Amino acid sequence: MTTHATGRTLGSTLGRPPLALVLPGALAAALLVVPLVTLVLDTPWGSFLDQLGTRAVRDALRLTALASAITVVVCVALGTPLAWLLARVDFPGRTLLRAAVAVPLVLPPVVAGVALVTALGRNGLVGSLLRDATGWTIPYTTTAVVIAHTFVSMPFYVLSVEGALRASGERYDVVAATLGADRWTTFRRVTLPLAMPGVIAGAILAWARSLGEFGATITFAGNYPGTTQTMPSLIYQALQSDPEVARTLSMILLVVSVATLAALRNRWLTTP
Amino acid sequence: MxxxxxxxxxxxxxxxxxxxxxxxxxxxxxxxxxxxxxxxxxxxxxxxxxxxxxxxxxxxxxxxxxxxxxxxxxxxxxxxxxxxxxxxxxxxxxxxxxxxxxxxxxxxxxxxxxxxxxxxxxxxxxxxxxxxxxxxxxxxxxxxxxxxxxxxxxxxxxxxxxxxxxxxxxxxxxxxxxxxxxxxxxxxxxxxxxxxxxxxxxxxxxxxxxxxxxxxxxxxxxxxxxxxxxxxxxxxVARLVGLNVIRDDDSFRSFSPSAVTVSLAQPEGSARHRWHGTVLSAAPHGDAVRLLVGADRELIADVTPAATAELGLVPGRAVWLSVKETAVQTYALGPT
CATH class of the missing domain: 3.40.50.300 (P-loop containing nucleotide triphosphate hydrolases)
Incomplete structure (x- = not known):
């Protein structure tokens, strides 16, 4: 007997679903689905390829692809060790640090941008030191785009990997130690392979977050075509002058988002 | 130790x-x-x-x-x-x-x-x-x-x-x-x-x-x-190896559960090796039935299935257990 069959039998014997639940439910579904459908309908498919070929669009596409790819690499390279520290090392302030890592998840992106300016801006705490020492400033550069993307994407990655590390537990670390493995070997050969599903899910989440990033980027890096103008920034700009371009670009991001969701399907969309 | x-x-x-x-x-x-x-x-x-x-x-x-x-x-x-x-x-x-x-x-x-x-x-x-x-x-x-x-x-x-x-x-x-x-x-x-x-x-x-x-x-x-x-x-360990072990002031007494006689009436003879208690459980053990009896301590006794039926040895039944002196092994408390 499967739960599926049970559900079906119960559904037909327990009576109709009440309107008090059906109506608001349908309204919620409409609110979520209708704009997506209209976006698809309003996309200027005739000129779709022409739009893709314009310099502004190509630059924004290239920059978005580049920034999101580097963001994922930085998240994996720096976020994996951070997740391991949070999951495995009992250091003072660990709870506090874990809370701090999660803050960008709920922080309005514009606020994230302002926060980045205070730290890395021309007159920011770290930014001014950097400027005095090297003459180099970060804001309004492609580097700033990557930093803003990393800032908002990293928490998704770290929390996903930390969860996977906690789920696989310290048990196998102990086994590896009794077999003479040092912690680095254990991390490489045991801990990381066992946490791989979390690493992959975290990387996809971070990448998706980076693709759509707008608020922190435009605040910290500006909106300069070719250097800091990503897809969302271009959409924002085009919406005022050329709505067709905005829809074309939006369509591209929608397709990418749906593809991301499909990649994560096994993790989240399958009901238990 | x-x-x-x-x-x-x-x-x-x-x-x-x-x-x-x-x-x-x-x-x-x-x-x-x-x-x-x-x-x-x-x-x-x-x-x-x-x-x-x-x-x-x-x-x-x-x-x-x-x-x-x-x-x-x-x-x-x-x-x-x-x-x-x-x-x-x-x-x-x-x-x-x-x-x-x-x-x-x-x-x-x-x-x-x-x-x-x-x-x-x-x-x-x-x-x-x-x-x-x-x-x-x-x-x-x-x-x-x-x-x-x-x-x-x-x-x-x-x-x-x-x-x-x-x-x-x-x-x-x-x-x-x-x-x-x-x-x-x-x-x-x-x-x-x-x-x-x-x-x-x-x-x-x-x-x-x-x-x-x-x-x-x-x-x-x-x-x-x-x-x-x-x-x-x-x-x-006594349980593991299937023995009854009783600790006295200065020694241990041990005896096999098959050496235990189960009766409903108080047995005659030596007062030292007999106990009154109730059957706590009865389970098949090889050809016999193994009884766990709660007296002043828990003891195990093996009886034949026939005796089990005859005496009505079900949990809750009050019984007497006794062991012959010759079946009891006595050894010192301290390390040998």
Whole structure:
């Protein structure tokens, strides 16, 4: 007997679903689905390829692809060790640090941008030191785009990997130690392979977050075509002058988002 | 508590000399010479697993551990710096590695080259008769096969100390029996020290040179399997080997459950070996029925199925138990 069959039998014997639940439910579904459908309908498919070929669009596409790819690499390279520290090392302030890592998840992106300016801006705490020492400033550069993307994407990655590390537990670390493995070997050969599903899910989440990033980027890096103008920034700009371009670009991001969701399907969309 | 029947290792020489103190859980001295197999038995919570984990360095320890003349506790050695093999109760095979890579893991982490580690791992799998399963992942192995891989993995780096935590727990009886015989063979050719935690008297009797009985974190008895089985000093071991043991002021009395006479009326004769109580449970035991009787202590008695029916020996029934003087073995309280 499967739960599926049970559900079906119960559904037909327990009576109709009440309107008090059906109506608001349908309204919620409409609110979520209708704009997506209209976006698809309003996309200027005739000129779709022409739009893709314009310099502004190509630059924004290239920059978005580049920034999101580097963001994922930085998240994996720096976020994996951070997740391991949070999951495995009992250091003072660990709870506090874990809370701090999660803050960008709920922080309005514009606020994230302002926060980045205070730290890395021309007159920011770290930014001014950097400027005095090297003459180099970060804001309004492609580097700033990557930093803003990393800032908002990293928490998704770290929390996903930390969860996977906690789920696989310290048990196998102990086994590896009794077999003479040092912690680095254990991390490489045991801990990381066992946490791989979390690493992959975290990387996809971070990448998706980076693709759509707008608020922190435009605040910290500006909106300069070719250097800091990503897809969302271009959409924002085009919406005022050329709505067709905005829809074309939006369509591209929608397709990418749906593809991301499909990649994560096994993790989240399958009901238990 | 003195180590009575086995000649202990001399300090600084080969073998294990450990004084294991884990506050609130364990206070035990254990010694063994190379090649010796020590079975650690005792009831749940007696500190058996804690003893193994303390030797491995997995729990904080007061006291000392010395293996083959080198101290593991002064200065403290990390777990990975101790020459040990640990067979965990749940096997704990690395789920993402093949049987071969699991067995080769300890060799690889101790710096053996990949090809040589693989060759040695194949040899070990072959000794356990499962080299044809070398490429399988743990989830593709049966319980018995997985436990063989786990034991091979622990033995492959040739550790000084092999710690086995209930290696047959959770296996089918038939599988456990086959594996017990195999393990006996491997332990016979193993020149390190093996400590085997077990719940099963059979393990202790068939595999061990020495039995160490833990009770409440302390060593209640050590001796050869034969000695411990014949003269148990704790209720737990008495139960394990199927004996009744009664502790008097200065001695133990033990007798077999088959020597117990069960009657409804008060028996005549010696007052010393009789008890009045109620039947707590009755269960088939071989050809007989084994009764657990709650008198001033719990006693076990074997009766025939016919007698069970005739006397109406169901739980709750009040009965008298008696034993002939000649069936009772008396031995001194202190270490022999």
């Amino acid at each position: 003195a180590d009575d029947t086995v000649t202990g290792p001399s300090p600084g020489g080969p073998g294990l000399v450990a004084d294991l103190r884990v506050p609130g859980r364990l206070d035990a001295r254990v010694t063994a010479v190379p090649g010796e197999v020590v079975a650690v038995i005792g009831p749940n919570g007696a500190g058996k697993t804690t003893m193994l984990r303390a030797l491995a360095g997995l729990v904080e320890l007061e006291g000392s551990v010395e293996v083959d003349g080198a101290s593991w506790t002064d200065p403290p050695r990390l777990v990975r710096e101790r020459s040990l093999g640990f067979v965990f109760q749940d096997q704990s095979l690395f789920p993402h590695l093949s049987a071969l890579d699991n067995v080769a893991f300890g060799l690889r982490s101790r710096g053996v080259a990949r090809a040589r580690a693989a060759a040695t791992a194949h040899e070990w799998l072959d000794r356990f008769g499962i080299d044809d399963l070398a490429g399988r992942r743990p989830h593709e192995l049966s319980g018995g096969q997985a436990q063989r891989v786990a034991i091979a993995r622990a033995l492959a780096p040739a550790p000084s100390l092999l710690l086995l935590d209930e290696p047959f727990a959770g296996l089918d009886v038939g599988v456990a029996t086959a594996l017990r015989l195999e393990l006996a063979r491997h332990l016979a050719s193993y020149d390190g020290i093996a400590l085997l935690v077990t719940h099963d008297a059979l393990d202790a009797l068939t595999l061990a040179d020495t039995v160490l009985v833990l009770d409440g974190g302390r060593v209640a008895q050590t001796g050869t399997p034969h000695d411990v089985a014949a003269r148990p000093r704790t209720d737990h």
